[in-house]
Amino acid sequence: MAMLGNLFIRFKKQIETSDKIADDSLKTHYYKAKFNQLFDSVEKLFHEDADCRVTTVSKDHGEIAVEISKPHPCFLIVTIVSVKPMETAVDFNISSEKFSLIGTYPALKNRINSYYERINQIHTFVGIKNS
Secondary structure, eight states, rough: HHHHHHHTTTTTTTEEOOOOOOOOSSSOOOEEHHHHHHHHHHHHHHHHTTTTTEEEEEETTTTEEEOOOOSSSSEEEEEEEETTTEEEEEEEEEEEEOTTTTTTTHHHHHHHHHHHHHHHSEEEEEEOOOO
């Protein structure tokens, strides 16, 4: 039955990171940084990416909306929230309308993980919360 469940997951077209998800690589990442520092560097990261087009930035809500053109067209919302004075959380919500015979979930998951890795190079990664 688990194998059948994994088969259906491959065809999911939307992934949202959170503290409550079972997959550790898709849990909310926490960084040792002030909100403004982290928000500005994440916004810059997407502005500098040739495959991305930042459509909306709302610092008041801590959200950045991004259209991604390659390799799989998708839409990404980055949510950045300050949880402590020097601790800030980053979550992603990514979705795609593209159909793939092998499923879009692995590609979307890899994209989220690559963004977390890029943020890890800029800011000090504190960790994830275990539920």
